[in-house]
Amino acid sequence: MPSEYKPRDLYASPLNPDRCKASVPYGGRSVSFHQCQRAPWKDGWCKQHHPDTEAERRKQSEERYQQKRTLSPLSQLTRAYDEIARQKRLVGELTEVLDAILDAQIANWFSYTKLPGKIEDAEVEAQKLVDRAYALLARHQKETDDAEA
């Protein structure tokens, strides 16, 4: 938001209603301000100092900054790192499930040879593990889709 020019004392130029009402700094090392000398365009502001123009300029600048940040090598490396970490987590989780499935198969085999009454229990357990494996894969797929969206 641009600031409006206000004469700071009796020696400062009074506000000229035929000029843009923005307060602009003098060039160089001066810290004093004067009234913008451009002709008013809308609401007493020139085109450059109108709040709408300044908001639009800030928005475009922010977009350029974000775009530059997204494409920066550091940002790309960070995304690659996150993706690899995610894949490693999935492999770890799947390995756990596969080990459990293997254990269940061995238990099933023992049940079959020694304790026939336990076969159904072992199958129910094995099915739970298979469901867990597919749920993991589905979650991974969803994370991948979300990351790409």
Ligand SMILES: [Zn+2]
């Ligand atoms: Zn102006």
